Amino acid sequence: MTTIKIFDTTLRDGEQSPGVNLNQLEKLEIAKQLERLGVDVMEAGFPASSQGDFDAVKKIADTVTTSTVAALARANKQDIDRAWDAIKGAKKPRIHVFIATSPIHMKDKLKKTPEEVIDIAVNMVSYAKSKCDDIEFSAEDASRSELPFLATIVEKVIDAGATVINLPDTVGYTTPKEYGAMFKYMKNHVKNIDQVDLSTHCHDDLGMALINSIAGVENGATQVEGTINGIGERAGNVALEEMAVTFEIRKDFYPFKTNLTLNEIKRTSDIISKLTGMVVPGNKAVVGRNAFAHESGIHQDGVLKNAQTYEIITPELVGVTSNSLVLGKHSGRHAFKDKMKQLGFSLDEDKVSVAFDQFKQLTDRKKEVTDDDLFVILMDVQTDIKARVQYQLNNFKVEYNSATSPTATVSLVTPNHDTIEGQGTGNGSVEALYNTIEELIEEQIQLTDFTLSSVGKGKDALAEVHVSMTVNDQPVSGRATAQDVLEASLNAFINAINRVFIIQVAEKE
Ligand SMILES: CC(=O)SCCNC(=O)CCNC(=O)[C@H](O)C(C)(C)COP(=O)(O)OP(=O)(O)OC[C@H]1O[C@@H](n2cnc3c(N)ncnc32)[C@H](O)[C@@H]1OP(=O)(O)O
Numbered sequence: 001m002t003t004i005k006i007f008d009t010t011l012r013d014g015e016q017s018p019g020v021n022l023n024q025l026e027k028l029e030i031a032k033q034l035e036r037l038g039v040d041v042m043e044a045g046f047p048a049s050s051q052g053d054f055d056a057v058k059k060i061a062d063t064v065t066t067s068t069v070a071a072l073a074r075a076n077k078q079d080i081d082r083a084w085d086a087i088k089g090a091k092k093p094r095i096h097v098f099i100a101t102s103p104i105h106m107k108d109k110l111k112k113t114p115e116e117v118i119d120i121a122v123n124m125v126s127y128a129k130s131k132c133d134d135i136e137f138s139a140e141d142a143s144r145s146e147l148p149f150l151a152t153i154v155e156k157v158i159d160a161g162a163t164v165i166n167l168p169d170t171v172g173y174t175t176p177k178e179y180g181a182m183f184k185y186m187k188n189h190v191k192n193i194d195q196v197d198l199s200t201h202c203h204d205d206l207g208m209a210l211i212n213s214i215a216g217v218e219n220g221a222t223q224v225e226g227t228i229n230g231i232g233e234r235a236g237n238v239a240l241e242e243m244a245v246t247f248e249i250r251k252d253f254y255p256f257k258t259n260l261t262l263n264e265i266k267r268t269s270d271i272i273s274k275l276t277g278m279v280v281p282g283n284k285a286v287v288g289r290n291a292f293a294h295e296s297g298i299h300q301d302g303v304l305k306n307a308q309t310y311e312i313i314t315p316e317l318v319g320v321t322s323n324s325l326v327l328g329k330h331s332g333r334h335a336f337k338d339k340m341k342q343l344g345f346s347l348d349e350d351k352v353s354v355a356f357d358q359f360k361q362l363t364d365r366k367k368e369v370t371d372d373d374l375f376v377i378l379m380d381v382q383t384d385i386k387a388r389v390q391y392q393l394n395n396f397k398v399e400y401n402s403a404t405s406p407t408a409t410v411s412l413v414t415p416n417h418d419t420i421e422g423q424g425t426g427n428g429s430v431e432a433l434y435n436t437i438e439e440l441i442e443e444q445i446q447l448t449d450f451t452l453s454s455v456g457k458g459k460d461a462l463a464e465v466h467v468s469m470t471v472n473d474q475p476v477s478g479r480a481t482a483q484d485v486l487e488a489s490l491n492a493f494i495n496a497i498n499r500v501f502i503i504q505v506a507e508k509e
């Protein structure tokens with residue numbers, strides 16, 4: 001069996017998904033879980049893209065110990081300097097330098113000749129190598145590049161010190177046959193190719209990211225790049241959990257394995273889904289809600305007689321466990337802390353107290369407190385960065401009847417500690433609340449996305465709301481959970497507005 005290295009880019013390419021905007025603590029929480037999952041490399045971000053991303057990458061680099069921490073950089077000195085400054089504290093740092101090699105990207109985007117692109121790539125790989133031993137070079141849009149040119153640039157960047165060569169299918173255009181052939185070509189035409197790791201990076205625009213990645217591996221790739229839940233630019237990247245589980249389940253067929261701890265998959269998927277707001281479709285392979293559910297009679301009959309008739313993956317393999325009721329109204333701090341550990345959280349004492357209070361409040365309103373409920377509370381407390389200045393909700397009211405437009409009344413405390421109150425209407429109750437806030441405050445808001453999902457089961461499940469919006473032209477997202485849909489909607493909106501203050505404070509520091 002050949003071990004294929006897993007390069008997770010959830011925190012970089014995954015965060016490029018429209019509407020996804022993670023704060024530093026959220027990125028750190030995901031990084032810690034990726035490390036528990038056992039990824040060989042995690043790409044923590046693109047430090048030159050913003051101060052916030054630089055800070056998050058640095059925090060991750062200073063915290064993670066077992067996985068390599070990579071930072072992305074364009075092929076220029078400023079990006080490479082920023083990447084190195086962010087990751088130089090890591091136990092295993094990697095600078096990831098990329099430049100496009102396809103005719104259309106070189107001519108129309110970079111406005112460079114192929115010869116200029118080779119010079120830039122070689123010079124920037126050498127420059128990065130002068131700072132860091134581990135250098136990955138990506139030939140962006142490799143799958144639409146001319147093979148002899150690709151082989152030339154790859155050979156030259158290996159000479160300049162690259163340790164990993166990544167050949168992305170940037171636009172998800174390739175087919176398994178073509179993608180596999182590209183790797184074979186490199187193997188046959190590039191001197192010293194066996195001294196580096198060859199890597200796949202596949203996008204899912206035509207739904208072929210998984211099979212293309214496997215074709216790469218079958219033709220010599222030793223690293224696979226992708227994300228958990230397959231999130232990423234446009235249609236996303238290959239879902240790493242699908243890759244790892246495919247190799248496990250079909251080890252009779254594929255001579256490959258990964259270092260992933262498979263029973264951490266579900267927990268990782270949940271954390272990423274909750275923090276990014278990208279809800280996993282019920283029918284998603286491996287981690288979808290229905291992946292282990294059997295609805296029809298003939299299937300149920302078969303499963304009862306022998307689960308393997310219809311179940312090729314056991315839920316336990318990927319860490320799916322049934323949520324049993326364990327904590328309730330009469331539980332104390334010890335049981336709460338014990339459960340917290342089981343769920344994979346380690347909060348400091350102050351945060352434990354906040355989470356415990358929230359749990360107790362919930363037990364007053366909710367008969368059954370499930371693992372899902374606790375997970376939401378703990379994650380909210382763990383990843384909450386309180387803005388030093390912020391809007392706070394005093395109270396709100398919505399009047400609704402089926403004959404007229406809903407009317408909302410909202411009272412807020414402003415960052416200057418003034419209390420303001422207003423009323424507004426909308427086509428629905430949530431819109432009425434949002435319109436009222438927009439009228440009340442000075443910030444200019446454009447809501448771009450709103451997602452509502454339920455956490456837990458039954459009538460008393462929690463409502464979880466994610467919003468994406470721009471506040472004074474700055475893209476932000478917000479998140480909140482509550483038992484009431486309107487309260488969750490309102491708090492997510494206010495949470496997003498307050499995040500702008502967090503970003504502003506971080507930029508000033
Ligand atoms: C395939 C991928 O996923 S690549 C990663 C994509 N991710 C992102 O772009 C997210 C983060 N990006 C950002 O925050 C911004 O785009 C920044 C900060 C990186 C750059 O912002 P700006 O300086 O305003 O430039 P802008 O994004 O408009 O244009 C990109 C510039 O980089 C150049 N460029 C693009 N790729 C590369 C590269 N690999 N190496 C060198 N230069 C490059 C473009 O040609 C363009 O240059 P020009 O200004 O001379 O025309």
Ligand SMILES: CC(C)C(=O)C(=O)O
Nearest residue numbers: 098138140141168170
């Ligand atoms: C920067 C590279 C690796 C990339 O994300 C792509 O080509 O899709």
